[in-house]
Amino acid sequence: xxxxxxxxxxxxxxxxxxxxxxxxxxxxxxxxxxxxxxxxxxxxxxxxxxxxxxxxxxxxxxxxxxxxxxxxxxxxxxxxxxxxxxxxxxxxxxxxxxxxxxxxxxxxxxxxxxxxxxxxxxxxxxxxxxxxxxxxxxxxxxxxxxxxxxxxxxxxxxxxxxxxxxxxxxxxxxxxxxxxxxxxxxxxxxxxxxxxxxxxxxxxxxxxxxxxxxxxxxxxxxxxxxxxxxxxxxxxxxxxxxxxxxxxxxxxxxxxxxxxxxxxxxxxxxxxxxxxxxxxxxxxxxxxxxxxxxxxxxxxxxxxxxxxxxxxxxxxxxxxxxxxxxxxxxxxxxxxxxxxxxxxxxxxxxxxxxxxxxxxxxxxxxxxxxxxxxxxxxxxxxxxxxxxxxxxxxxxxxxxxxxxxxxxxxxxxxxxxxxxxxxxxxxxxxxxxxxxxxxxxxxxxxxxx
Numbered sequence: 332x333x334x335x336x337x338x339x340x341x342x343x344x345x346x347x348x349x350x351x352x353x354x355x356x357x358x359x360x361x362x363x364x365x366x367x368x369x370x371x372x373x374x375x376x377x378x379x380x381x382x383x384x385x386x387x388x389x390x391x392x393x394x395x396x397x398x399x400x401x402x403x404x405x406x407x408x409x410x411x412x413x414x415x416x417x418x419x420x421x422x423x424x425x426x427x428x429x430x431x432x433x434x435x436x437x438x439x440x441x442x443x444x445x446x447x448x449x450x451x452x453x454x455x456x457x458x459x460x461x462x463x464x465x466x467x468x469x470x471x472x473x474x475x476x477x478x479x480x481x482x483x484x485x486x487x488x489x490x491x492x493x494x495x496x497x498x499x500x501x502x503x504x505x506x507x508x509x510x511x512x513x514x515x516x517x518x519x520x521x522x523x524x525x526x527x528x529x530x531x532x533x534x535x536x537x538x539x540x541x542x543x544x545x546x547x548x549x550x551x552x553x554x555x556x557x558x559x560x561x562x563x564x565x566x567x568x569x570x571x572x573x574x575x576x577x578x579x580x581x582x583x584x585x586x587x588x589x590x591x592x593x594x595x596x597x598x599x600x601x602x603x604x605x606x607x608x609x610x611x612x613x614x615x616x617x618x619x620x621x622x623x624x625x626x627x628x629x630x631x632x633x634x635x636x637x638x639x640x641x642x643x644x645x646x647x648x649x650x651x652x653x654x655x656x657x658x659x660x661x662x663x664x665x666x667x668x669x670x671x672x673x674x675x676x677x678x679x680x681x682x683x684x685x686x687x688x689x690x691x692x693x694x695x696x697x698x699x700x701x702x703x704x705x706x707x708x709x710x711x712x713x714x715x716x717x718x719x720x721x722x723x724x725x726x727x728x729x730x731x732x733x734x735x736x737x738x739x740x741x742x743x744x745x746x747x748x749x750x751x752x753x754x755x756x757x758x759x760x761x762x763x764x765x766x767x768x769x770x771x772x773x774x775x776x777x778x779x780x
Contacts, residue, residue, distance in 0.1 A: 349395035376400055388452035393425075395451050403450070418442055420449075429498035434505055438470075439498050446470075447497075462545070464489035479547030484517075486546050509537040510545075521597060528598035534566070535597050542596070553634065560589035560594070570653055577654025583616065584653070593652070624659075627729065634730035641729055649680060649728065664723040669743055673719040681722055692716055702736070703758070704776030727751060 340558065348514075376398075377385050386395060403421060415421055419442020420428075431437050438446035442468050447466060448458045455462050461469060469577050485493035487492040494503045506513060523597075525531065534541035539763035542562055543553045556562035556606035561768060564571035574580065583592040590596075592614055594604045605612055618628035631641065640648030650660045658667040663679035671677055675687055690713040694705045701708045712720040724729075726736045734754050740747040743764070751762035758772035770777045 357674060385451060388454050390454070390456060390458050391452045392450060392458060418444055432499040434499050434503060435499045436497060436505055436666055467491050476546045479544065479553070480549045481551065482547040483553055485546055510540050511535075514539045524598050529600045530602060530604060531598050532596055532604055538642050559591045560584065563594075563596075565589045568603065573651065574654050576656065577660075578656050579660050580654040581652060581660060582621070608644060610646055611642075613646045631730050634727075634732050636732060636734065636736065637730040638728055638736055654684075666723070669721060669724050669741070670718045671721050672716055673714045678713075678722065700773060701771070702773055703771035704773070706776065710772060725752075 343502055352539065376382055382398075394400070401412075402425075403415065406648075407413050419439075422442075422444045438739060444450075447460060448659070453459055456645045458573055459466050464473075487493070492509065495508050497505070500506060502509060515525075525535075527581075539545075544555055545553070548554060548773070550557055552727060554562050556565055574584065584590070585593045593606060595606045596604065599605060601608060607615065613630075614628040617624065618626060620626050631637065640646065646652070649662060651662050652660070657664055661680050663683060664677055665680040666677050673690065675682070675691070678687070678690065686698060689709050691700060691710070692707055693710045693714075695702060696705050699709055701705060707734075712725070713722075724741055725738060727738050728736070730736070731738060737752045738750050740749045742748075746764070748764040749762075751764075751768070753760050755772070757774045758770065758777070760768055760770035762768040769779045
């Protein structure tokens with residue numbers, strides 16, 4: 332049992348000479364058999380007829396090795412001994428108590444040391460009843476612990492004690508220290524990252540086992556669910572709903588990495604566990620054409636005057652990065668067409684930042700600089716029952732080289748319709764492909780023919 336008494340290898344002849352021969356009767360008493368006399372003249376417990384195998388294994392309990400059966404077995408009368416009522420207490424007479432910490436292994440707590448240790452001898456160190464994990468599996472279901480397709484390294488080699496204390500511990504599940512500290516003993520690369528990064532994923536702060544099964548699992552990295560996305564959505568239920576209901580989904584979710592295409596599941600220097608600064612992350616994919624989605628990185632490089640969210644490097648100001656029910660994953664409704672009958676609901680995206688009265692007030696002197704005198708020219712363009720011009724007819728929502736994000740041209744079916752805008756100090760003019768030149772001036776209203 333690895334306690335205060337030493338143990339070792341003792342040939343049968345030595346044991347016989349020390350009088351170490353005894354047998355346990357079914358009643359709990361020890362009954363001596365007829366035997367040869369030991370060297371010191373007393374009757375031996377070990378003979379060819381009784382307890383012949385005692386002392387033959389590699390590791391022998393100290394009192395057994397010394398031939399002193401009465402250390403544990405108290406004589407009652409000749410050839411009979413008191414039943415051992417409290418094994419744990421008996422072991423504690425010689426061995427240090429191992430049930431003083433917060434969590435105690437069940438056999439230790441119940442005083443059943445013999446569940447794991449043979450009280451006489453064993454072929455295994457500490458007189459264990461089996462080697463390594465096979466001893467643990469006498470109580471713990473091996474089929475459950477090692478049933479997964481992927482098995483954690485220490486479990487695979489039968490080293491339960493890499494993570495667990497065998498008698499007692501200050502941590503749940505008899506862990507030698509906190510779960511994360513144990514993980515970091517092997518996963519040192521993660522430990523270093525955790526020290527320096529700004530944001531830590533909440534489950535990581537709690538325990539690595541929130542996401543990973545420490546024994547085995549059917550999923551890569553011992554994930555507790557099938558793939559990163561399913562695992563993430565088991566906690567992020569609001570995102571699960573968004574993605575399920577989205578009619579326009581972010582294609583990043585279809586990649587092999589899924590959520591991990593954008594997020595680091597452990598630590599990050601960026602909010603929301605993003606793996607890069609948000610706009611840089613978007614540009615790491617949107618640096619090429621995707622069907623109707625242009626190469627946005629090149630577009631922004633060619634256009635110097637950026638829309639506010641772009642200046643702030645916040646693509647998510649307008650786009651829901653997981654998915655949306657709106658055109659191009661926009662957070663709110665925005666017409667994807669050139670013409671649309673005016674309805675405030677059509678412009679919810681713009682009205683997240685801009686005053687909705689910009690399109691509903693016919694006269695103003697402060698809502699907008701796009702006015703002829705006090706005539707609100709946004710109202711003139713947008714507020715029509717049939718062919719109202721949508722915001723995209725004149726403005727680019729990302730960037731342009733013109734003031735007020737005015738486009739050089741706008742797609743109109745197969746034609747790139749020119750806008751022909753020119754700004755002046757107090758107004759401007761435009762000569763688009765849809766009508767003759769009109770001018771406007773905020774200080775002195777222009778009468779256009």
